[in-house]
Amino acid sequence: MVKRSTLLWLAGATVAVGAVYLLSRSAQGQNGGNGGPPPPPPDVKLFQIVGGEGFIIPQPDGSTDVAFTVSASGGSLPYHFTYKWGDGPTFESEQAVMTRHFVPGQYVPSTCFVTARSFDGQQDTIDLVATSVV
DSSP states (O other): OOOHHHHHHHHHHHHHHHHHHHHHHHHHHHTTTSSSOOOOOOOOOOOEEEEEEEEEEEOTTSOEEEEEEEEEESSOSOOEEEEEETTSOEEEESSSEEEEEEOTTSOOOOEEEEEEEOTTSOEEEEEEEOOEEO
8 A cells, every 4th residue: 555645745746747847848939949048139230321411512613512421320340332323323432421523504413322231231221312502
């Protein structure tokens, strides 16, 4: 005959083993089933254009300069900028400022589509309109 204390001990051990099994299954569902702790979040610094402006700058000789500036953050340096002007030309630069000079009578575009890329391959875009006359 089995003693009552032995039965209680066996019941307690069975509950303990069941609890360990359930906790183990729960942890596997949360971390892809590898049984270890969940992986840490990746160290990602998202790259983004955080602002931009356009300026129309009349010159004393009747010519006009148009400048676009962009501010970017995140990702890895250096940044690379592609400026697609409203009249068609595209310029690439490592600079966050792009200026073009227009002679008197030449069409002066007031728009620019800028694509910025970080060294680690992230990119963002912005459409800019030069509305500020300096």
